[in-house]
Amino acid sequence: MSRPAVDYDVIIVGSGAAGLTAALVLAERARVLVLAKGALDAGSTAWAQGGIAAVLDAGDTFADHIEDTMTAGADLNRQKTVEFVVEQAPQAIERLSRLGVPFNSDGTQLHLTREGGHSHRRIVHVDDATGWAIQSALLNAARANPNITLRSGMVAIDLIGDRHRISPEGGQKIWGVYALDTASDSSTTGRVQALTARATILATGGAGRTYQFSTAPRGATGDGIAMAWRAGCRISNMEFMQFHPTCLYNTEVKNFLITEAVRGEGGILTLPPDAGAEAGRRFMPDFDDRLELAPRDVVARAIDHEIKRLGLDYVHLDISHRPPSFVQEHFPTICERLLALGIDMTREPIPVVPAQHYTCGGVRVDLAGRADLPGLYAIGECSDTGLHGANRLASNSLLECFVFGDAAARAILARLEDMAPPPPVHPWDESRVSAADEEVVIKQNWTEIRRFMWNYVGIVRTDKRMERAANRIRLLTGEVQEYYGNFHVSQDLIELRNLLQTADLIVRSARRRKESRGLHFNADYPLLNEIARDTILVP
Structure with a gap:
């Protein structure tokens, strides 16, 4: 024991x-x-x-x-x-x-x-x-x-x-x-x-x-x-949650990243047919002199801006102007995956949207x-x-x-x-918990966290949005703690507990930063402070 x-x-x-x-x-x-x-x-x-x-x-x-x-x-x-x-x-x-x-x-x-x-x-x-x-x-x-x-x-x-x-x-x-x-x-x-x-x-x-x-x-x-x-x-x-600018837009396939290297080898971002008179226009020159090779936060905000401005579902990433043999040689995995979905990136643009990518x-x-x-x-x-x-x-x-x-x-x-060997420790105690009776609680709370974090603490933030996220976190924390204290742990419950804790840390940190720097863009504080300071949370 x-x-x-x-x-x-x-x-x-x-x-x-x-x-x-x-x-x-x-x-x-x-x-x-x-x-x-x-x-x-x-x-x-x-x-x-x-x-x-x-x-x-x-x-x-x-x-x-x-x-x-x-x-x-x-x-x-x-x-x-x-x-x-x-x-x-x-x-x-x-x-x-x-x-x-x-x-x-x-x-x-x-x-x-x-x-x-x-x-x-x-x-x-x-x-x-x-x-x-x-x-x-x-x-x-x-x-x-x-x-x-x-x-x-x-x-x-x-x-x-x-x-x-x-x-x-x-x-x-x-x-x-x-x-x-x-x-x-x-x-x-x-x-x-x-x-x-x-x-x-x-x-x-x-x-x-x-x-x-x-x-x-x-x-x-x-x-x-x-x-x-x-x-x-x-x-x-x-x-500072990084949003990758180019994730494949496809309602049936989730989380398929279109690597940065596509832009590095000449891929350009353009507006899709739904943009009307602006369809086909390359829009990165409006945002940064480095065009498609600007840092990810700049490119992600540019895409987010165009999607919201024009009411689009996605924008286009186009490398079809390069020779097909070049594209296939450099991106064989992506080519194969997209072809299976009916998209030939050697001949047509790829529909893309930003997605959270790195912590x-x-x-x-x-x-x-x-x-x-x-x-x-x-x-x-x-x-x-x-x-x-x-x-x-x-x-x-x-x-x-x-x-x-x-x-x-x-x-x-x-x-x-010089490190001491580990001492005897108490085993995990499950003597006062029972089998979970409402797994739907876990699924519902998981879905709610991910939605309000995307909407309120995403690529562009405001104080009001983050306040709404903080309020929801407070409400959910009580529910999750009660559930965790009364039922046997499962992988879903452990992950839900950690998701909620992490969401809380993100929101706390974001609310403390009264500027826009790097990946954190607050429309209420669009300017950069003179001195760069870390946000450090202490338990």
Whole structure:
């Protein structure tokens, strides 16, 4: 009851690029348990189409990559973090190549493409399915490593801290997680397990599913951010939710992203036939001198503006003026997927709309991924390292996963021998709850959260809209807490609880920022403050 049958040195919650990178480095000297909420390859990494930003071209420099990142982030980035990540990028690409990631090449050199906000071609890629190639390589390496245990179907509920010890000592150290085993028969006893270790890494991804329209996978419900907040960690800059400008508009198919690289290779944004006399007009010249290669927040707001101004359902992204062989060679996955839906992107434009794409804020950490509580680390999209600032530069996200996955792992290894083994902790207590009797409550509340967040705290915000969102969060919080306290936990209930907590953190952060910066645009405060300041929430 007090100790698990198997001891681990490190527990990693999340099996994407950040989590598996950390696991592979840690496995040199540590026993590692990696938990995945669903399938091991079901996270955001496998969905990434574009690539990884790295200075590899002779005409490019670290200084240029740093400047592009700071410009996109509206100078809210932490300079030391940006320098650290950019300078580590070439080594990260080299490590991935050694793992067998088949990056596209151009002769003897890696093929580099360009994306919005970048001043040079610096995106290393595997066709238009970079994330899937990386996920596969990392997962194969992890499966082959005897020091790494991979478990799918493990839904983390909350962090285990000193207060959960059999003999509490009043500290704040984190010792692991309580997790629901959905891979086992739900009728078995002990389905919620107390998993403990010397150190715990959150690599749980972002909170995209807080919004009605998102490119994020089903499991992106802000789990790590919510768990860290409940445990007592600071959360920062949650108002900066990135909306990708070009998600396929199709009522039957959800969450299919049209990569930034389509615009990088010459794709233009035009108005569709429903725009009447303006049909076919290229509209980005009205908004930014960088046209379609402006940062994502600029392009997303431009599309949102045109859709609302003209009452449209979508706009067009058109690369049909390029040779068909060029388009098919550069975007084979997208071409195939669109053809199955009756769209030939080599001959006609693609209907697109903005959709939530990336969580720039999260658990506040240092350059080693350390969170506020001893023994706890956060890496990848659930963290706020200071790299992205007020807006993430395209293809810096996978890069951040590799750099901080490596940094956190090495920080843990450096003091592994000095870390105390996990103490006996209390098992999960379900003695005073019963089986849920109204699952419709979960579905209804989930739908309501995502709709009001999209409408009130989306691409363009106002004080009144955010006040309405805050009022709804207050009402739903009581309902969800009551439900959570009375019934057995399920994956849907755990995710609903985290979605609501994350929505609350986003709204709190957004209401505090009295300016428009980067991804946060408040029509009541359209100007930029002179000094860029982080929004830091303290439990």
